[in-house]
Amino acid sequence: MLTFHRCINYGSYWQARCLVEGLRSRGHDAFLLDHVSSRINIAEWRCALRPTLPTPVSKSDSERYACKIRKFLAEFERLPLSAPFDIDHPERLAPMDAVVIGSDEVWNLQHPWYAGQAAFFGLGLPAERIVTYAASFGNYSCWEGIGSPWTDLLSRLDAIAVRDENSWWMLKNALGIEPETVLDPCLQFPPTSETAWSGPTKPFAVVYGHNFTPAFAHAGRRWADSRKLLLLSVGYRNDWADSQWIEAGPLEFAEAMRRCESVATNFFHGCVFALNNVKPFACEISPYRSIKVRGLMGLLGGEAHLVADGSSESVGALLSQPIADHLFERLQAVRDASDRYLSLSLETDA
Incomplete structure (x- = not known):
């Protein structure tokens, strides 16, 4: 899997964990590709220390946000990870049967530090199959459109599934395809682990x-x-x-x-x-x-x-x-469709 697994963000952490654990539950030897970049790390940590901007952050809150960062960093190391590799040189990875790109806004061309990172479009990944699951353009609107080189790279992928209507229309308009719309991994493979509770005792x-x-x-x-x-x-x-x-x-x-x-x-x-x-x-x-x-x-x-x-x-x-x-009836219907997509994209030669 190739995704934003080291973001200091609850959703990013859980979508990465849920998908890798979900794929493992289906019998795959799944792991997260542990891309590294000092530039991206610095940008991520700076944002995590001041996440509410433009609302200012006090010194005492900064210390609490730093504590939050340390908890995330500890949990990252418990995930099933590949050997670290430079995000700008994915071709140095060992060959793989398949790479799943996504979930998260991996194609957001307005992301402040991941925008235009070619590996998330499949470039240089040494795999027999490259597919996406619940990939998204984030807040980059389909009305903006995309062109080369992104359309060229996306057209080479073996299977594409997106997370939202905006991404569906982006690919429909740019490539003329109608990709499957699938559930976020946290909905497809809901987390089941529990942890010790140190929060409120009152409702x-x-x-x-x-x-x-x-x-x-x-x-x-x-x-x-x-x-x-x-x-x-x-x-x-x-x-x-x-x-x-x-x-x-x-x-x-x-x-x-x-x-x-x-x-x-x-x-x-x-x-x-x-x-x-x-x-x-x-x-x-x-x-x-x-x-x-x-x-x-x-x-x-x-x-x-x-x-x-x-x-x-x-x-x-x-x-x-x-x-x-x-909502739950519809959720189950999309969950079934997402399951079929995973079977077709990963478990057969379709």
């Missing part, structure tokens, strides 16, 4: 994300007060929450999502983990992640869970109401 709801609008924050705060629930902000500071668990590691994040009552988020994987744990959720649409969350909710018929800027009236109801059955 709580999770706040996951940052830079929410004042209207959304006010609505979430009012709802929690009416329910006498603690608001636990995981991974980032949100002053409208009761408790800030900035330093939570990736396992602690997953455990918080498993134990909480509801999820207030503006992140893609906030929606994903709410669905996995059958938790009511409200997702505010943010400019950077609008393509991701709209794509996921459109795929599953969950558009009602999205809250647009300035439209906070539905927040309390969404955080209280069980998720509608039709």
